[in-house]
Structures are given as structure tokens and as C-alpha cells.
Amino acid sequence: MPDLGLDVLFKGKNMMRLLGGLGTALKISLTAVLLSIPLGILLGILMVRKELVIRAITRLYLEFIRIMPQLVLLFIVFFGSARAFGSDISGELSSVIVFTLWGTAEMGDLVRGAIISIPKHQYESSEALGLTSAQTYFYIIIPQTVRRLIPLSVNLITRMIKTTSLVLMIGVVEVTKVAQQIIEANRMTSPNAAFGVFLTVFLLYFIACWPLSLLARYLERKWG
Amino acid sequence: MGEELLKIEGLVKSYDGHTVLDGIDLTVHSGEVLVIIGPSGCGKSTLLRCINGLEPIHGGKITLSGEEIRNGSKNLPTLRQKIGMVFQSYELFPHLTVLDNITLAPLKVQKRTKAEAEEEALKLLERVGLKDKAKQYPRQLSGGQKQRVAIVRALCMHPEVMLFDEVTAALDPEMVREVLDVMLDLAKQGRTMIIVTHEMQFAEAVADRVIFIDKGNIIEEGKPKEFFNSPKTERAAQFLNIFEFESVKD
Numbered sequence: 001m002p003d004l005g006l007d008v009l010f011k012g013k014n015m016m017r018l019l020g021g022l023g024t025a026l027k028i029s030l031t032a033v034l035l036s037i038p039l040g041i042l043l044g045i046l047m048v049r050k051e052l053v054i055r056a057i058t059r060l061y062l063e064f065i066r067i068m069p070q071l072v073l074l075f076i077v078f079f080g081s082a083r084a085f086g087s088d089i090s091g092e093l094s095s096v097i098v099f100t101l102w103g104t105a106e107m108g109d110l111v112r113g114a115i116i117s118i119p120k121h122q123y124e125s126s127e128a129l130g131l132t133s134a135q136t137y138f139y140i141i142i143p144q145t146v147r148r149l150i151p152l153s154v155n156l157i158t159r160m161i162k163t164t165s166l167v168l169m170i171g172v173v174e175v176t177k178v179a180q181q182i183i184e185a186n187r188m189t190s191p192n193a194a195f196g197v198f199l200t201v202f203l204l205y206f207i208a209c210w211p212l213s214l215l216a217r218y219l220e221r222k223w224g
Numbered sequence: 225m226g227e228e229l230l231k232i233e234g235l236v237k238s239y240d241g242h243t244v245l246d247g248i249d250l251t252v253h254s255g256e257v258l259v260i261i262g263p264s265g266c267g268k269s270t271l272l273r274c275i276n277g278l279e280p281i282h283g284g285k286i287t288l289s290g291e292e293i294r295n296g297s298k299n300l301p302t303l304r305q306k307i308g309m310v311f312q313s314y315e316l317f318p319h320l321t322v323l324d325n326i327t328l329a330p331l332k333v334q335k336r337t338k339a340e341a342e343e344e345a346l347k348l349l350e351r352v353g354l355k356d357k358a359k360q361y362p363r364q365l366s367g368g369q370k371q372r373v374a375i376v377r378a379l380c381m382h383p384e385v386m387l388f389d390e391v392t393a394a395l396d397p398e399m400v401r402e403v404l405d406v407m408l409d410l411a412k413q414g415r416t417m418i419i420v421t422h423e424m425q426f427a428e429a430v431a432d433r434v435i436f437i438d439k440g441n442i443i444e445e446g447k448p449k450e451f452f453n454s455p456k457t458e459r460a461a462q463f464l465n466i467f468e469f470e471s472v473k474d
Contacts, residue, residue: 125315125374128276129329129381130305139328143319223319 005192009200014182018197021175022204025164028095028174033157035096036103043104044111058108065105071166073098078170091172099160106156114148115141147223154216158209175201226254229289229416230275230385236283237270237440244270246440247284252385257417259427259448262437263463268420271437272387275418276309288384305333308378308386312393314370316362316377322349323358326377334381341380348376352406368399372406385416392423404430424464428452436460 009015047058065073078094081087089097118141126136168177179197186193230252237245244267252258260268273279275286280295287293293303316325323345330341349355352372362370371391378386388407392400404426411417411430421427427434428448435445436455444457455461 119315121311121313121315122317124278125309125311126317127301128278128304128307128309128311129377130301130333131329132301135332139332140317144317147319 003190003192004199005190005194005196006199008182008186008190008193008196011186015200017178017182018175018200018204021173021178022208024092024172025161025167025174025176026208028092028167028172029099029157029161029164031096032099032103033160035100036107036160037153039100039104040107041111043108044115047108047112048115062105062109065102070098070102070163071169073101074166074170091167091170094170095164095167095172099164103156103160106159107153110149110152110156111145114145114152117148118144147219151216151220151223154212154219158212158216161208161212162205175204226256226416228252229254229256230418231287232275232284233286234284235271235274235281235286237267237274237279237281244440245274245281248437248440248442250435250442252416252418254384254416255414257411257415257419257430257432259431259434260418260420260437261422261424261427261434261463262443266437267440268437269389272309272389272418272420276304276307276387301333305329305381306384308381308383310371310374310378310386310388310391312390314362314367314374314394316370316373318362321359321361322354322365322373325362325373326380329377330380345376345380348379349373351409352376353402366399367395368402371395371399371403375403375406375410379410385418386410388417388419388421390420390422392421424452436463438463 009018043058043061046054047062049055074094077098078089078091081089122140122144123133123136126140127133131139164174165176167174168180173181179201183193183197228251230250232248232250235245235248235250236243248271260271262268270279274281275293277293277295277297277300285292288303288306291299291303293300293307316322317328320328323342326345326348327338327341330336330344331338346355346358349358352375354369354372354376357365357369357373362373365373375391391407392403395403400423404423407417407419407426408430417430419427419430431448433445434448434451436443436451436457436459438459444451444455444460446456451460452464455464
């Protein structure tokens with residue numbers, strides 16, 4: 001059997017350090033998710049308003065965030081703002097800010113899509129039955145919007161978890177960074193560690209994201 | 225025929241300066257079955273939508289038993305309970321079962337009890353041959369079944385008048401019959417109905433009175449027999465002729 005360098009994992013606290021790194025990644029992404037959901041719902045509602053100015057501003061925000069690679073956004077917030085405004089925010093906080101900006105934009109677009117996908121006739125047939133417009137939203141529109149939204153937002157959450165691997169570029173020690181550190185520290189004693197360590201990293205991301213993927217697929221089938 | 229139920233006086237409706245309904249006067253009596261026909265875009269569907277307050281109007285007045293129907297007015301939800309509407313595209317609520325589709329408005333709007341509303345819903349479903357579909361979702365039904373459920377949903381509110389907006393236009397030919405049969409049954413029960421349709425034979429069979437609309441005006445009205453056999457206006461004659469075909473082979 002080839003040497004996969006798995007032995008490194010059992011040296012010292014390496015396995016615990018990897019788990020800790022995963023914890024950091026999840027802390028950043030889930031904090032951002034919790035902030036992005038309400039902000040994204042708000043953004044989505046604004047994006048379907050009739051006022052042109054509001055639509056233009058929200059559209060511009062969405063396009064700006066979309067076009068910009070997440071890594072560049074991280075650099076702007078972490079290095080750029082430190083130089084320009086003399087701010088001194090930690091890498092973790094910078095990451096949460098960037099992921100929230102990004103998550104809000106993507107979530108907003110999902111909410112917008114879900115709202116406009118409800119046909120006008122659904123409002124009309126509900127009102128034709130004598131439901132008030134508040135009842136129409138409560139019983140007809142919101143339940144349908146949420147059903148369309150949940151599978152899509154679960155996918156967004158998994159994307160946000162995966163993308164946290166970028167934050168090592170601004171010095172945040174998350175799971176991928178821990179992996180690099182372990183590999184470098186053991187370069188002499190276990191030259192093959194890269195395979196085993198990154199395999200473990202892969203499994204950790206998989207364990208974090210796979211249940212969400214399953215949940216999304218289940219909900220999609222249930223409500224499809 | 226009963227007393228005056230619905231009265232439309234000088235109804236004007238336009239979209240972006242284009243006049244769709246140009247001074248419609250129409251009275252519908254209780255128990256009457258009125259069929260509206262006319263070419264596409266003549267304003268017949270718009271007329272139904274105005275009657276249900278789905279469209280703002282730009283002139284004239286619509287009253288149901290003396291109460292004015294106006295888009296945006298406060299008592300509109302109350303008035304709409306008396307007007308049942310069935311749409312061309314069924315518009316069942318996809319996230320609710322057939323039974324919940326039917327009982328939603330009776331429960332939430334009329335505040336009836338669940339047991340009573342469900343009992344009536346099931347009775348009506350049985351009448352249209354769909355009792356076994358009560359627990360299914362709309363996506364599991366065929367077009368004709370969906371449309372029958374939509375009719376039951378409107379009926380369960382005990383409306384005083386029912387509006388049917390081209391309810392068979394989106395159906396496959398073999399499903400048209402099952403929906404029309406339900407409507408014939410309703411007519412037999414003496415319900416007040418206003419029907420927009422392109423099914424001419426059905427119109428002749430079900431109508432107490434036919435009105436022909438073209439370019440936003442009522443061009444002709446009369447008893448179905450007279451109207452279909454010997455229309456008085458040339459425009460109506462022309463329109464009815466469209467439905468006869470000559471052989472292309474000599």
C-alpha cells in the first residue's frame with residue numbers, strides 16, 4: 001500500500017486542529033448566513049418594487065457583488081479599508097462582512113426570483129374568492145414563495161461554506177489553512193502528508209455540506 | 225326569471241388610452257344564464273374581470289343587488305364572496321390539496337367550521353365525480369379535473385352569481401365535455417351564470433340569453449335560438465360564419 005501520509009493526522013493535536021479549522025469556517029459562513037437571510041429577504045422585496053430608483057440601486061448592488069470575485073472583495077475589505085480608513089478589523093470580521101455582502105446579494109436575487117415566479121393569477125383567484133390582500137399574502141403567496149426559496153437557499157448556504165476556503169488569503173486560520181500548516185510542519189518526517197491531510201479536509205467539507213445538499217434535494221422533490 | 229341581480233351602466237374601460245369597453249349597459253337577472261361571445265380581444269374577458277373588481281374602470285357603474293363594485297374599494301372582499309369566478313387557467317393553489325383549495329375561503333373568509341365546510345366540499349366534489357381526489361394536489365390532476373375543482377371551489381362560497389372566463393379554452397378536446405357537463409348541471413339548478421365561451425353549441429344549449437360583443441360594444445343580444453340561427457346584425461352573422469368550413473376539395 002502506498003504511503004498516503006495518514007499518520008500525520010494522529011500526531012499531536014493535528015486532528016483536533018483540523019476540526020477547529022472547520023469550526024472557524026462554519027462560524028464565519030453560518031454567521032454570514034444568519035445575517036444574509038433577513039437582509040436578503042429585505043433586498044428581494046425592494047428589488048420587485050415599482051420605484052425605478054430603488055430597483056436601479058439594488059440592481060447595481062447585486063451586479064457589483066456578483067461581478068467581483070469574492071477574493072477581491074476580501075482584499076478590499078481587509079487590506080483596502082485598513083489602508084484607506086485606518087480601520088483595524090480582524091480577518092474573521094472582514095470575512096463575515098464580505099460573506100454577508102455576498103450572501104445578501106445572492107439571497108436577494110433568489111427572493112426576487114421566487115416572488116416574481118408566482119403568477120399574477122394566483123393573486124387574482126385568491127382575491128376573487130373574497131380573501132383580503134393580507135390573507136392572500138399569508139395563505140397563498142408567502143407559502144409558495146418559501147417553498148420555492150428553501151431548496152435554492154440551502155444550495156447557497158453550501159456554496160458559502162465552501163467558499164470560506166478563500167479567507168486563508170487574509171490570514172484567517174480555517175480548515176484549509178490548518179491543513180497547509182500541518183503539511184508544512186511535517187514536510188521532513190511525512191513527505192506524503194499532503195494527500196492524507198487534504199483527503200481529510202475534503203471529507204470534513206463533505207460532512208458539513210452533504211446533509212444540506214440532501215435536504216435541498218428532498219425539499220425540491222417534496223414541493224417540486 | 226328573478227329580480228335584477230347585476231346591473232352594469234355605461235361601463236367604460238381602457239388600457240393605455242385604448243378603449244376596450246365602450247359604454248356597456250347590461251342587466252342580469254337572478255337565475256339567468258347569460259353567455260357572452262365575440263372575437264378575441266373584443267373585451268368580453270375584460271368585462272368579467274370588471275364585474276369582479278379585478279380591473280379599475282374608467283366610467284359607468286357596476287352594482288350587485290344595489291351595492292357598487294369598484295376596484296380598490298373597502299367592501300370589495302365582502303362583495304366578491306357573492307361573485308364566484310372561474311378562470312381559463314384554473315388557478316388552483318398548488319401548495320394546497322384539492323380539499324384545502326376548496327375550504328380555504330369558506331374557513332378564512334366566511335369563518336365557517338372545518339367540519340361543515342369539508343362536508344359541503346366533499347358533497348360538491350362527489351357531484352362533479354372527484355370525491356376520491358380530495359386529498360390529492362392539483363399537479364396530480366388532469367386539466368379537466370382541475371377545472372372542475374376550480375368550479376367547486378367557487379361554488380362552496382355560495383355565490384349569487386358565477387363568472388366563467390373561457391374555462392374550456394385551455395383544455396384538451398376530450399376534457400371539454402366533462403367541464404361543460406358540470407356547467408349544464410349548474411344551469412339546471414337555476415344558478416345565475418355569466419359565461420364567456422367559444423363553444424358555440426354549448427352556448428346555444430345553456431344560455432337563456434346571448435350577447436355578442438365586438439370592439440367594446442354590445443352589437444347584438446337575444447335568445448340563443450334566434451341569435452345562432454338568424455343573427456340580426458351583419459357583424460354577428462360574419463362572426464358565426466367563421467365557424468362553418470367549406471371543403472377545399474371539389
